[in-house]
Amino acid sequence: NETLGDWQRQPEFDSNYISVFDNADGHRFVGIRGTKPSHLEDLKEDALILKQGHPDDLISGELRKVLDQTEPGTIIDVGAHSLGTSLLTQAFEADETLQDRVRQSYLMTPFAENITSKYEADDRVRYFIDLMDPVSVGGIGSAGPSNVVYRTDWSLNPLVAHSVSQWVGEEMPEMQEEK
Numbered sequence: 001n002e003t004l005g006d007w008q009r010q011p012e013f014d015s016n017y018i019s020v021f022d023n024a025d026g027h028r029f030v031g032i033r034g035t036k037p038s039h040l041e042d043l044k045e046d047a048l049i050l051k052q053g054h055p056d057d058l059i060s061g062e063l064r065k066v067l068d069q070t071e072p073g074t075i076i077d078v079g080a081h082s083l084g085t086s087l088l089t090q091a092f093e094a095d096e097t098l099q100d101r102v103r104q105s106y107l108m109t110p111f112a113e114n115i116t117s118k119y120e121a122d123d124r125v126r127y128f129i130d131l132m133d134p135v136s137v138g139g140i141g142s143a144g145p146s147n148v149v150y151r152t153d154w155s156l157n158p159l160v161a162h163s164v165s166q167w168v169g170e171e172m173p174e175m176q177e178e179k
Contacts, residue, residue, distance in 0.1 A: 013069075015062045016041075017087060027075045030066055030102075032059065034082025034109075042083055049086050054115040060091035060098065067101045078105045082135065085110035089119055099124065109136045109163075120145040 002009050007021035007029060014020075019031045035042040045055040063078075070076060080088040085107040092099040093115065099105070108128040110116040119125040127145040129136045131152045 013062075013066050015059075017059050017084060018062050018066065020066055026071075027077070028066075028070055030063065030076065030078045032078065032080035032084035032088050034080075034084045045083055045087070049083070049111050049114050054090050054093070055083065055086050057090050057094040059087050060094040063088075063091050063098055064095060067098065076102050078102050079108065080106070080110075081108045082111070085116050086114055089115045092119070109133050111135055123147050 002011075004021060007023050010020040010022055013030075017032050019033070021029045021031065023029075035046055037043070045058070048055050067076065078088060088105060088107070102124070105119075105125045106128065107116055107119075107125060109130060110127060120127070123146070125145070125147060127148040129145075129148060129150055131150055132154065
């Protein structure tokens with residue numbers, strides 16, 4: 001989609017994992033997608049997260065490009081889902097200056113017990129976790145994030161609780177179709 005609500009996609013930044021949207025107020029949003037089951041590279045990265053706690057650094061260069069080509073003073077937020085949450089935090093690990101250039105990072109349904117856990121006490125990172133999501137609550141015995149929104153989406157299908165669309169309001173019908 002070229003638009004998402006009041007946001008206009010900036011296709012020059014599109015990559016395998018990243019999409020960038022700007023709104024009329026001069027705010028920039030960088031979206032980082034999660035796993036597409038049909039993409040073998042995504043499944044390989046998911047396996048790496050399970051095995052070693054983090055994915056390969058696949059997006060730090062792309063994120064740096066977006067940030068470098070953003071007008072100074074622009075508010076930049078980043079949102080990531082599932083695999084994207086680990087890719088984002090791995091990018092922050094690879095280049096510690098990246099996070100300092102982002103106002104807020106939103107991690108939706110992150111993998112539990114991996115590199116995303118390192119950011120649980122960071123107020124610049126906000127977690128969105130469905131307590132029915134087996135991917136996000138794998139480390140349920142830990143203290144958990146300090147900046148978090150919890151919900152419980154009761155369903156017999158556990159994948160419903162791992163969907164990014166559950167966090168989108170009625171004003172974004174384009175995202176609701178994804179469900």
